[in-house]
Structures are given as C-alpha cells and as structure tokens.
Amino acid sequence: DAEITQSPRHKITETGRQVTLACHQTWNHNNMFWYRQDLGHGLRLIHYSYGVQDTNKGEVSDGYSVSRSNTEDLPLTLESAASSQTSVYFCASSESSFDEQYFGPGTRLTVT
C-alpha cells in the first residue's frame, strides 16, 4: 500500500545545530508540504513543492529550507535550530490541487 513516512519520529537537538527531517511518500504525488503544529496555532505551512526542483515558501518559512530532487522525498532542514522551532512537524502530499492532503505520522522535535 502507498504511504507517507517521516523520520525520525522523535528528535532532541541543541540550539544552533543543523537538523534534517525526512519525508518519503510512495503515492507518486507531485505536491508535497511541510507543516508545523503548535498549540493554539493549528497547522502552519512551512514550505511546499509542486514537483521536482520546485520549492516555495509558506507562511512560517524563516529558518527552514527544503529541496526536491525526486518525486518521493522532501527533506526539511533547520539551518540553525532555535528553541522556537520546538514543535511537531508533519509532512503531507496530494495528487492534485483539489485533492485532500495525506499526512505522515509526524516528527516531534525538541530544541534544548
């Protein structure tokens, strides 16, 4: 069965370190998204991609970057982790603009 996976599921890192969160989907979807979820804010879009070599900034992109070298993967990099980036991160994908997004299991990141 097709799925979307994230790794690691839990990560603790120190302030200032570079961290990369992996997202891999086997749906063959062109659209992929990264969100962060914080209490009181719902989900906020960090970056998104509509296909290979395409990346776009979302509403909370500062301090994050993504790259899309193939259809299946959209890794999210925190260039220099900050305590404000402690959050739960969700990756999602969709087939088209009108379809619902399918979400991965999430990564809980703690920056100390």
Add this chain to the structure above:
Amino acid sequence: ELKVEQNPLFLSMQEGKNYTIYCNYSTTSDRLYWYRQDPGKSLESLFVLLSNGAVKQEGRLMASLDTKARLSTLHITAAVHDLSATYFCAVAPNTGNQFYFGTGTSLTVIP
C-alpha cells in the same frame, strides 16, 4: 492576511446529543477540507467540499459548505465517545494550492 476561524475551540458534550462546529474563513474559496486528529496521532481526512452547497455525510458526521457566507459546518448527530478528537477545517484559496488550517476544535464526548 487569510484567516480561518473555528468555533468553539473546546466542546464537551454528552453522548446522544447533537452539535455543530463552525469554520469561517476570510478568502474566496471553493475548497474546504475537514480533518480529524486523535491525541498524539496524525491527521485523517474526513470530508472534501469542492463547491457551494456541497454536503457530505459519513456516519454521525455531516459537513456542508456555503462559499458565499465563507462558512463550513461540521454537524455531529447523536454523539458517541469514539468521536472524541480534535477536528480541523482547512481552506485552499482559489488563487493557490496551499491549505490554511483553523486552530482546531477539541471535542470530548462524555458517556
């Protein structure tokens, strides 16, 4: 700035009762999505509403969309404990493909 507002934010209801969750948004959109999230889990798609007047039903849940009023509702009929979860609406503006999520409604159904 696009806003998606849900109310109530917290809802405690008795089993067997009916209630409605509201989702208001501030942009022109014909696409509205409802998700469910259980504690510590990911988001599960419930409904996709793609036109004015769209109504979808699944079990005890029914969702509707009024694009002119910029309002979607999620109606719960005869609530049961298994419906306890957080419910999110998400809006995709007509001018883009990004989703904008509401802050969620935490529903607790009391036996």
